[in-house]
Amino acid sequence: MVRTGSPPGPLWGAAGKAGYVLSCIAASLVLAISGFSYFVVKDVSAIGGSHAIVSGPSIGAQNILLMGLESRTDWNGNILPDDVLKALHACNAAEIAAGCGGNATNTLILIHIFANGGKAVGFSIPRDDWVTFPTAYDGQSQGKIDQAYGLALAAEESQLRAQDPGLSQDQVAFQGNEAGRAAEVATVEQLTGVHIDHFAELNLDGFYELAKVVGGVEVCLLDPVPYDPYSGFSAAHAGYQHLNAKEALAFVRQRHGLTNGDFDRTKRQQAVIDSVTKQLRDDGVLGDLTKLNDLLSVARQYLITDAGWNLLDFISQMRGLSLGNVTFRTLPDVAPITIDGQDANEINVAQIQQIVQEAFNPAPEPASSPSPTASATAGNSQVTVDVYNGGNRPGLAGEVSSALVKDGYQAGQIGNTSPLTTTEVSYGAGASASASKIASLFGVTAQPGSSVAAGHVEVMLGADATVPSAAPSPSSPAGSSPANGPEGGAVNAKNGIPCVT
Numbered sequence: 001m002v003r004t005g006s007p008p009g010p011l012w013g014a015a016g017k018a019g020y021v022l023s024c025i026a027a028s029l030v031l032a033i034s035g036f037s038y039f040v041v042k043d044v045s046a047i048g049g050s051h052a053i054v055s056g057p058s059i060g061a062q063n064i065l066l067m068g069l070e071s072r073t074d075w076n077g078n079i080l081p082d083d084v085l086k087a088l089h090a091c092n093a094a095e096i097a098a099g100c101g102g103n104a105t106n107t108l109i110l111i112h113i114f115a116n117g118g119k120a121v122g123f124s125i126p127r128d129d130w131v132t133f134p135t136a137y138d139g140q141s142q143g144k145i146d147q148a149y150g151l152a153l154a155a156e157e158s159q160l161r162a163q164d165p166g167l168s169q170d171q172v173a174f175q176g177n178e179a180g181r182a183a184e185v186a187t188v189e190q191l192t193g194v195h196i197d198h199f200a201e202l203n204l205d206g207f208y209e210l211a212k213v214v215g216g217v218e219v220c221l222l223d224p225v226p227y228d229p230y231s232g233f234s235a236a237h238a239g240y241q242h243l244n245a246k247e248a249l250a251f252v253r254q255r256h257g258l259t260n261g262d263f264d265r266t267k268r269q270q271a272v273i274d275s276v277t278k279q280l281r282d283d284g285v286l287g288d289l290t291k292l293n294d295l296l297s298v299a300r301q302y303l304i305t306d307a308g309w310n311l312l313d314f315i316s317q318m319r320g321l322s323l324g325n326v327t328f329r330t331l332p333d334v335a336p337i338t339i340d341g342q343d344a345n346e347i348n349v350a351q352i353q354q355i356v357q358e359a360f361n362p363a364p365e366p367a368s369s370p371s372p373t374a375s376a377t378a379g380n381s382q383v384t385v386d387v388y389n390g391g392n393r394p395g396l397a398g399e400v401s402s403a404l405v406k407d408g409y410q411a412g413q414i415g416n417t418s419p420l421t422t423t424e425v426s427y428g429a430g431a432s433a434s435a436s437k438i439a440s441l442f443g444v445t446a447q448p449g450s451s452v453a454a455g456h457v458e459v460m461l462g463a464d465a466t467v468p469s470a471a472p473s474p475s476s477p478a479g480s481s482p483a484n485g486p487e488g489g490a491v492n493a494k495n496g497i498p499c500v501t
Contacts, residue, residue: 052181055308056197059317061115063194063360065185066122067201068107069149072096077173080205087246088204089232089253103150105184105201107269109328110192112360117317119325119451121359124266125188126333130344134186144344145187152183181304193353194360198309204249206302210276211245213294217275218242219251219268220499222392222463230256240497248272260394263330264501267419270328271500278497327460329388330416331355355413363428363453380408383434384456387412390420391461392501399467400459404438412456419498420462428452441468463499 056062072090073079079093086092091100104127111122127146135141137151138158156179160172185196202210211217220240227234233250235241243251252272258264305311331352333345385404389397397414405411423442426449427435435446435457442465452458 052178055306058310058313062197064111065199066109070104070106077169104146105149122328124330128345148187149180149184153180192356200305209298211248216244217248228257267500332415362451384410384412387459388417390417391465423462423465424460428456429454
C-alpha cells in the first residue's frame with residue numbers, strides 16, 4: 001500500500017506510524033551501513049521523505065534523533081492487519097479502535113556524530129521524563145516527553161478535519177505525523193539544549209520486519225524471565241541466546257516485571273543496537289546481496305527520515321566508525337513522581353543540558369600537553385572522576401563515586417551508560433597517574449580518551465564492577481585490587497554483546 005496523501009518522492013510503505021525501537025534499524029542503518037556499494041545507491045536515496053524539520057549538514061559533526069513510535073496503524077491511519085497485530089502482541093483491532101496503544105515516542109535516542117565520523121555518543125531519554133513543551137499541544141503545555149508527538153498529531157488532525165472535511169484519511173494522517181515529528185524534535189531540543197540536524201523513526205511492524213531480515217537477534221540475559229503478558233516475552237534460561245523476530249520485539253518492548261522498569265528496558269534496547277549492528281557489520285549481512293536488498297526494502301517501507309538528510313554522504317563519512325567507538329548512555333532523573341495521576345520522572349533540566357553539552361562538546365586538549373612527569377604527579381584532589389553505570393546494579397555509579405571521593409578525588413558527573421561486560425577507564429590530559437590507580441581497582445588498564453576533559457577520569461562500569469575499596473599504594477601488587485567476579489548471577493556475554501536483565 002502506497003500512501004496517496006504523501007508528497008511525490010520516496011516510497012512510503014504500509015508501516016504503522018514510525019515505531020518502536022527504531023534504535024535497532026535506525027542505528028544499524030545510520031551507524032553500520034558502511035558496506036554499501038554502488039549498486040544500492042538508488043535504494044539508499046529512496047529512504048526518507050519527511051519535511052517536518054529543516055535538515056542540517058550530512059557531513060561533519062551532527063546531532064541525530066532516533067524515534068520509535070508506539071502505534072498500531074499504518075501511514076494512512078488504518079489499523080494493522082490482525083495477523084501482524086498478533087505477531088506484535090500489540091492489542092487486537094477492537095481494542096485499538098477503543099483506544100489501546102497510541103502515538104507515544106517510547107524510544108528516544110539522541111546521537112552526536114563527531115566531526116570526523118569516527119566516533120559517536122548517544123543518550124537514551126527516558127520516556128516518562130516530565131517536561132514543559134515548547135508550545136501547548138492539544139491544549140497541554142506539560143507532560144511526559146514521549147507524549148509530545150501524539151498530542152501534536154491529535155491537535156493537527158482535529159484542526160485539519162475542522163478546516164476541510166473533504167480531506168482523505170491518509171492526507172490527514174500524513175499531516176498529523178509531520179506535526180508529531182516536529183513537536184517531538186522541538187521538545188528534545190528544548191530539554192537537551194542542542195539543535196537536532198536529522199531524525200529517523202520506525203514502528204513496531206518495521207522492527208519486526210527488520211528482525212526477520214537479519215534472522216533474529218542475539219541477546220544475553222542475566223536471569224530467566226517469566227512470561228510477561230503485556231509484551232509476550234519469556235526466557236527459560238539465562239545466558240547467551242538467539243531470539244526470532246517475534247521474540248526480539250517482545251524483548252525490547254517489555255518493562256512490566258523488570259526490576260527497574262523503563263531503565264531495564266532502555267538497557268535492553270541499547271543491547272539490541274549492539275547486537276543488530278554487530279550482525280550487519282560482522283556476520284555477512286552487508287555482503288549478502290539478497291539480505292542487503294531485503295534490508296533496504298524494509299528501510300524504504302518503514303524508515304522515515306528528514307528529506308534533507310543525504311544518507312549517501314553520511315554513509316561515506318561513517319565508514320571508519322566501529323562499534324567500539326559508539327557509546328550509549330541514559331539521561332538521569334531526580335526522582336519518581338506522580339502528576340495528574342501519571343507516574344513520571346522528575347528531572348533537572350540544567351543538569352541534563354550540562355551532561356549533554358559536555359559529552360557532545362568535550363573540552364579541547366590544551367595547546368601544549370603537559371609532560372609525562374607533570375601528568376604523573378597530578379594529585380587525587382586535582383582530578384575529577386565521572387562515573388557511568390553500565391553494570392547490573394542500579395545506583396552503583398553513585399556508590400563508586402562516593403568511594404572515590406573518600407580517596408580524595410573530586411566528584412564529577414554520575415549517570416548511566418549502555419550495558420558493558422567489563423569496566424572501562426579513560427582519562428584526559430594531566431590525569432594519567434590517577435586513572436591508572438583507579439583502573440587498578442577494577443583490574444583493567446586505563447586508556448587516554450580523546451573526548452575526556454583535561455583533569456578528568458571517566459569510569460564506565462561493567463557487569464563485573466564492584467564498589468572499590470581504598471586505592472592501592474604504589475607498592476601494592478597488581479593482584480591486590482578487589483575481585484572482579486560478576487554480581488547477581490551475571491553471565492558473561494559472547495562476542496561483546498552485553499548481558500542485561
